[in-house]
Amino acid sequence: MASDRLYLDHAATTPLLPQARAAMIEALENWSNPSSPHADGRAARAALEDGRRRIAAALDWDGHVIFTSGASEAIAIALTRARATRILTSPVEHDSVLRVTPQAARLEVTAEGRVISISPDRGALLAIQHVNNETGVIQQLDAMGRDGIILFADCAQSAARLPLPNADMIAISAHKFGGPPGIGALLINDLTLIRPSGGQEQGYRAGTENLPAVLAMAAALEARTDWLPQAAILRAKLDAAIEQAGGEVVARHAPRIPAIASYRMPGVSARVQLIQFDLAGISVSAGSACSSGSLKTSHVLHAMGWDEASASEVIRVSFGPATHEADIDRFIAIWTQMAGRAR
Numbered sequence: 001m002a003s004d005r006l007y008l009d010h011a012a013t014t015p016l017l018p019q020a021r022a023a024m025i026e027a028l029e030n031w032s033n034p035s036s037p038h039a040d041g042r043a044a045r046a047a048l049e050d051g052r053r054r055i056a057a058a059l060d061w062d063g064h065v066i067f068t069s070g071a072s073e074a075i076a077i078a079l080t081r082a083r084a085t086r087i088l089t090s091p092v093e094h095d096s097v098l099r100v101t102p103q104a105a106r107l108e109v110t111a112e113g114r115v116i117s118i119s120p121d122r123g124a125l126l127a128i129q130h131v132n133n134e135t136g137v138i139q140q141l142d143a144m145g146r147d148g149i150i151l152f153a154d155c156a157q158s159a160a161r162l163p164l165p166n167a168d169m170i171a172i173s174a175h176k177f178g179g180p181p182g183i184g185a186l187l188i189n190d191l192t193l194i195r196p197s198g199g200q201e202q203g204y205r206a207g208t209e210n211l212p213a214v215l216a217m218a219a220a221l222e223a224r225t226d227w228l229p230q231a232a233i234l235r236a237k238l239d240a241a242i243e244q245a246g247g248e249v250v251a252r253h254a255p256r257i258p259a260i261a262s263y264r265m266p267g268v269s270a271r272v273q274l275i276q277f278d279l280a281g282i283s284v285s286a287g288s289a290c291s292s293g294s295l296k297t298s299h300v301l302h303a304m305g306w307d308e309a310s311a312s313e314v315i316r317v318s319f320g321p322a323t324h325e326a327d328i329d330r331f332i333a334i335w336t337q338m339a340g341r342a343r
Helices: 018-029 039-058 071-080 093-100 211-223 229-244 270-281 298-301 325-342
Strands: 064-068 087-090 123-129 150-154 168-173 184-188 259-262 315-320
Touching: 018 211, 039 064, 039 211, 064 071, 064 325, 071 093, 071 168, 071 184, 123 315, 229 259, 270 298, 270 315, 270 325
Parallel strands: 087 123, 123 150, 150 168
Antiparallel strands: 064 184, 168 184, 259 315
16 A cells, blocks of 8 residues: 555454564464364464364354354355344345345334334344344344343454443454454354364364464464544544534444544435545445445445435544544645545
8 A cells, every 4th residue: 555545444454553563474384274283284273272262262152153254154154054043133234144145034224224113023033133233233232132142142243442341243354454354253152052073173063164363363362452532533534524524424423443434425326426435545444345346335325314425425434543633633634635526
């Protein structure tokens, strides 16, 4: 990335932390298959299990950790192999949830994207995103009724930022918190909640474990710092500036993680905004990176009651630990210029 560019798309992916890079390089230099029975393989297995313990400890998780290629695979494993009577989820979930649950019942959400809690049948699986990847809205999962319900939480945007919710299964992805791409995990309290498939990871995920990426993920989790309070100050400044310039803050009054926000610029399409910001050296996005090339407006905004025209004018801005006030000032200046021309 050019040194003069401003990266405000951390919800899509985060830069690799130096600690994670160093751990990955060291592991690559001493690589062996953790399933091999010889001394090198046994050493690799010991390192893998140590990484598993470190990840669980860093997340304050006392259940099982199944390594996957990322949150999307963890979601697919949990939702397609769950021993549940039925699956319930919401219309504001990530595409990776909606794709594997086409027949699931969709819960209602408020105009700010908060799930309206219900009491589903005993034995049902409730799949809810902890933090929405487009709006930053935090679902109050610990306050939802749990009697006899299996709770699955997509924590791709909240792991290493907020405490994990009290869920039975959780999906995480390393590249969302400074680890490498291609590695994540399904955290699960009880392995009997899902059907095994054979292969590695205690028979729940086939394929040679990616030891270098596992150790890099562990290093990223251990290196994290508490930067959200500063992000909250920056996001508050940005919210105020957007509104002053005639823009709209999505889910303005809902509980939102400070690192993610979406904004509407009336009269200017998200596509035009992205091009203009990119030409100005600023990287932002429109909705999820997984579907940004589809040319469709956000299903999340539609579920929240936004019409097609308004939803097509929304972009997402997301911060990281290295985001500073000068970065926000630079973004505000370009936004204000664009909004002024539109008016």
